[in-house]
Amino acid sequence: MSLPHRDEVPAGEKWDPSIVFDSPADWDAAADAVERRLDDLEAYEGRAVESGETLADLLELVEDLRVVRRGELWLYALLTAYVDTTDDAARQREARYRELDAAMDEALSFLEPELRRAGRDRVDDLVASTPRLADFAAYLDRLLAGADHALSPAAESALASVGPSLRAGSDVSRAITDGDVATPTVETPDGDSVTLTSGTVSRLLQSRDRAFRREVYERRREALTTHRHGMAAAYVERVRADTRLAEVRGYDSALSMRLEGRFPVDAYETVVDGVLDRLDPHHRLLAARDRVVEGDDLRPWDRHVPLAAGDPPEVPYEEATDLLCAALAPLGAAYVDRLRSVLDERRIDVRATTNKRRGPKAMALTSVANGPFVALNYDGGLRAFYLFAHELGHVMHRLLASDEQRPVDQAIPDHVAEVPSFVHETLVADYLAETWEGADARHAVAVFLDKLPTYRAARGARFVHGLHRAVADGADPGPDDLDDRHRSLVDTVREPITPDERTGAGWQEIDRSRDPYHAYLYAVGSVGALSLTRALREDDLTPEQYREMLARGRSVRPNEAFAPTLDFTDEATVARGVRAYAERVDRLLDSVAAAE
Numbered sequence: 001m002s003l004p005h006r007d008e009v010p011a012g013e014k015w016d017p018s019i020v021f022d023s024p025a026d027w028d029a030a031a032d033a034v035e036r037r038l039d040d041l042e043a044y045e046g047r048a049v050e051s052g053e054t055l056a057d058l059l060e061l062v063e064d065l066r067v068v069r070r071g072e073l074w075l076y077a078l079l080t081a082y083v084d085t086t087d088d089a090a091r092q093r094e095a096r097y098r099e100l101d102a103a104m105d106e107a108l109s110f111l112e113p114e115l116r117r118a119g120r121d122r123v124d125d126l127v128a129s130t131p132r133l134a135d136f137a138a139y140l141d142r143l144l145a146g147a148d149h150a151l152s153p154a155a156e157s158a159l160a161s162v163g164p165s166l167r168a169g170s171d172v173s174r175a176i177t178d179g180d181v182a183t184p185t186v187e188t189p190d191g192d193s194v195t196l197t198s199g200t201v202s203r204l205l206q207s208r209d210r211a212f213r214r215e216v217y218e219r220r221r222e223a224l225t226t227h228r229h230g231m232a233a234a235y236v237e238r239v240r241a242d243t244r245l246a247e248v249r250g251y252d253s254a255l256s257m258r259l260e261g262r263f264p265v266d267a268y269e270t271v272v273d274g275v276l277d278r279l280d281p282h283h284r285l286l287a288a289r290d291r292v293v294e295g296d297d298l299r300p301w302d303r304h305v306p307l308a309a310g311d312p313p314e315v316p317y318e319e320a321t322d323l324l325c326a327a328l329a330p331l332g333a334a335y336v337d338r339l340r341s342v343l344d345e346r347r348i349d350v351r352a353t354t355n356k357r358r359g360p361k362a363m364a365l366t367s368v369a370n371g372p373f374v375a376l377n378y379d380g381g382l383r384a385f386y387l388f389a390h391e392l393g394h395v396m397h398r399l400l401a402s403d404e405q406r407p408v409d410q411a412i413p414d415h416v417a418e419v420p421s422f423v424h425e426t427l428v429a430d431y432l433a434e435t436w437e438g439a440d441a442r443h444a445v446a447v448f449l450d451k452l453p454t455y456r457a458a459r460g461a462r463f464v465h466g467l468h469r470a471v472a473d474g475a476d477p478g479p480d481d482l483d484d485r486h487r488s489l490v491d492t493v494r495e496p497i498t499p500d501e502r503t504g505a506g507w508q509e510i511d512r513s514r515d516p517y518h519a520y521l522y523a524v525g526s527v528g529a530l531s532l533t534r535a536l537r538e539d540d541l542t543p544e545q546y547r548e549m550l551a552r553g554r555s556v557r558p559n560e561a562f563a564p565t566l567d568f569t570d571e572a573t574v575a576r577g578v579r580a581y582a583e584r585v586d587r588l589l590d591s592v593a594a595a596e
Contacts, residue, residue, distance in 0.1 A: 003354045005354050006354065006355075006356070009351050009353060011346070013349070013350035014083070014346065015347055015374075015375075016347075017076055017079040019346070019347070020072055020075050020076040021072070021076045024093070027076050027093060030069065030072070030073060031073055031096060031097070033069075034065060034069050034070065034073065034100060035100060037061075037065060038103055038104060038107045040061060040065075042107045044057075044058045044110075045110040046110070048110065048111055049122060049123065051126070051130075052126040052129050052130025052132070053130060055123075055126055055133060056136070058111070059133070059139070059408075062108065062408075063406065065104065066104060066108065067407045067408055068367075068369050069369075070100075070101065070104060071367030071369060072367045072368075073097055073100065074097055074101070075366075075370055075373070076093070077093040077094045078094070078365060079365070079373060080093065081094045081357075082349070082356065082357050082359075083353070083355075083356050083357075084356070085355050085356070111143070115143055115144055116144065120144055120147060123144060135406050136406070138408075138409055138554060138555045139554075141557075142554070145260045145261050145262055146249070146260055148261075149251060150249075151248070183196060183197055183223065184220070186212075188212065189207065189209045196216060196219060196223070199361070201216060201217075202304060204216045205301060205303070205305075207305075208305065208306065210305075213302065213305065214301045216301065217300055217502075218301075218502065221502040224508040224509065225505055228479040228505065229478070231508055232482050234512075235507070235512060236467075236471065236476065236482075238512070238516060239254075239464075239467055239471050240471050242254040242258075242468060243468055243471050246472075253468065253469070253472070254472070254517075258515065258517045259415070262415070262557055263415035263558045263559060264559060264568075267415075267559055267569045268520055268524075270568060270569055270570070270574060271458070271520065271524050272462055272465075274527075274574030274578070275454055275458035275523055275578065276455075276458050276459070276462060276492075276493065278575070279455070279493065279495070281582035281585045282455045282493070282581075282585075283495055284585055285449060285585050285588075285589070286303060286494060286495075286496045287496040288307055288592065290496075291307075291592070291596070292306070292307065297498040298497045298498060299498055300494075300499065300500060302497070303494065306446060307442065307588070308439045308442035308592060308595075309439050309442075310439045310443075312382050312440075313436070313440045313444075314380040314381065315381075315382065316380055320378075320385055320388060323385075323428070324339070324388070324389055324424075324428065325339060325340060326435075327427050327430075327431035327432070328427055328428075330543065331546060332543030332544065332547065334543075335543060335546075338396065338399060338400075342371075342392075342395060347371070347372060347373045348376065349374070349375050349376060350378050351378060352378075352379070356377075361384065362374065362377070362384075362391045363391065364391040366394075366395070366398045368402065368407040368410055374392065376388060376391075382444060382447040383451055386425050386447070386448060386451055389421075389424040389428045390421040390422070392421075392424055393423060393425075394417070396420060396424075396550065397417075398410060398411070400547055400550040400551045401550060401551055401552070401553030402553075403551055404551040404552070404555075405551070405554070405555050408554075409553045409555040410553050410554070411554050413552075413553065413554045413557075413558045414558055415521065416524060416525070416558045416559070416562065416566075416568075417521065418521050418524065419524070419529050419561075419562060420550060421529075422452070422525050422528070422530070423533055425448060425451075425529070426448075426529050426530060427533060428448075429448035430533070433445050433587070439595070441591070442591050442592055445584060446588060449581075449584060452526050453522040454522075454578075455493055456493075457520065457521075457526065458519075458523040459489050459493045460510065461523055463489055463507065464516050466485065467485065468516070482507050483504030483505060485504075486504045487499065487503050490503055490504070524568060526577075527578065528562065528566050528577065529577075530576070530578075531566060531573050531576040532546070532562065533580065534576055534577075534579070534580040535565050545565075
């Protein structure tokens with residue numbers, strides 16, 4: 001089916017860039033103004049820490065230019081380019097923004113080295129003696145996070161110059177996936193022709209036609225394995241670059257470099273190990289698909305087959321917003337009212353349209369000066385509904401932080417950014433389970449549990465950390481070794497499923513456009529959300545306390561963002577989250593069995 005043109009979509013389902021700038025001419029004028037002020041930043045070079053007042057003046061300028069002004073320029077450029085890839089003027093704005101962004105970074109390149117050379121004690125003394133710096137304490141803490149691992153100015157300059165080379169492994173791997181890997185086309189049981197991309201495979205594997213599922217799985221894996229040697233070399237080279245950089249900077253590991261002292265290594269290990277030590281509910285959910293395949297061995301192409309009978313219900317966008325607001329009622333009327341204020345404005349771009357970027361299926365975009373926007377390619381399915389809820393979790397996090405924090409601290413805290421988004425998904429799934437009936441309610445829970453990344457994220461986190469350690473010890477794994485490593489983990493995590501000869505090739509489907517360690521974010525986010533939601537249900541956490549947590553923004557360290565309810569160094573946090581997952585699995589399987 002062809003996509004609608006943008007002018008065929010109701011205005012209320014398209015975002016309005018004029019919320020940011022009235023016109024492209026206004027954007028141009030703002031960009032010119034920022035460019036003229038770059039010299040103001042450079043004027044502080046060599047003087048950043050000469051006094052507390054000088055540092056305060058500099059940070060206020062940085063906040064205005066780098067956070068506020070740059071943010072609105074970026075947002076408008078993206079909003080206008082995202083919806084029409086053929087718009088030359090919008091592409092030119094994006095290109096100019098990138099040039100201006102690079103120029104700003106260059107103009108400010110002295111700041112972190114000067115702070116690090118001065119040392120934390122000197123900076124702390126300036127903060128203590130200068131009231132204007134008090135609000136910048138958390139920002140300075142982030143800038144100084146790697147101070148103990150800073151190199152000489154000459155070495156830092158050399159590393160900066162080879163930065164693109166250090167990331168080349170990811171670029172090459174992505175180029176192979178996007179440019180060289182064939183994208184087979186299959187015919188669905190309904191007679192439609194569908195191209196097998198990373199975005200379509202998971203949906204197609206939910207088909208009730210087992211032969212079709214197998215074809216989808218095998219043809220996608222066959223296409224990937226054609227370039228397995230090149231993909232392995234590129235992937236391992238990126239990992240090797242990480243381990244070498246960590247060694248050069250004096251970190252204990254690439255992991256500790258990635259966490260930069262702001263999220264404890266103990267927290268990473270507690271979450272990943274805690275989830276993978278509690279596989280039973282995940283195994284029971286997988287094994288329940290025995291009923292669907294009528295006692296035959298479960299195979300890798302069966303892992304997403306629906307447990308509930310019939311077709312999953314549709315959630316038209318017109319109904320989605322009201323359902324979301326009803327589902328989020330446990331977070332309090334003030335929270336829901338704030339969310340409605342976003343939904344009532346033209347800040348959501350709902351439909352997939354001709355020439356709109358496919359990109360992520362859903363994405364939240366925010367600037368300090370202009371507030372949030374959300375990009376969707378909404379198709380009415382339950383997964384799309386949960387993705388919408390997910391992105392609105394990011395939106396609310398930023399909005400509540402904007403109420404209490406300076407612009408430099410309004411962003412979502414690193415490492416725990418996914419927690420509020422999965423809180424939204426969990427509350428929506430619970431609400432649908434309670435208010436829908438029969439198979440619809442079962443589908444709502446089953447799709448949620450299938451989408452929730454807790455176990456696959458923990459598995460991915462363990463895989464990538466093990467690979468980093470092996471490479472740091474001198475290993476040079478090829479595709480066979482990567483297959484063996486991945487197969488070993490998959491066989492454990494998906495124990496009820498009988499593997500096949502392509503099972504180990506799953507490492508080729510890892511998103512290599514991102515930091516190799518990114519999987520842990522989703523293990524932390526999902527298990528933390530399950531634990532938080534349980535606390536809300538049991539009145540151990542009030543809606544007011546939850547809103548206060550989100551309002552902290554980046555003014556606290558990540559593991560303190562949801563304190564005292566969540567402490568990711570404490571195994572009890574993970575245990576509560578997995579118990580909450582297990583309870584939902586039990587209720588779903590009991591309901592499915594009763595319906596048979």
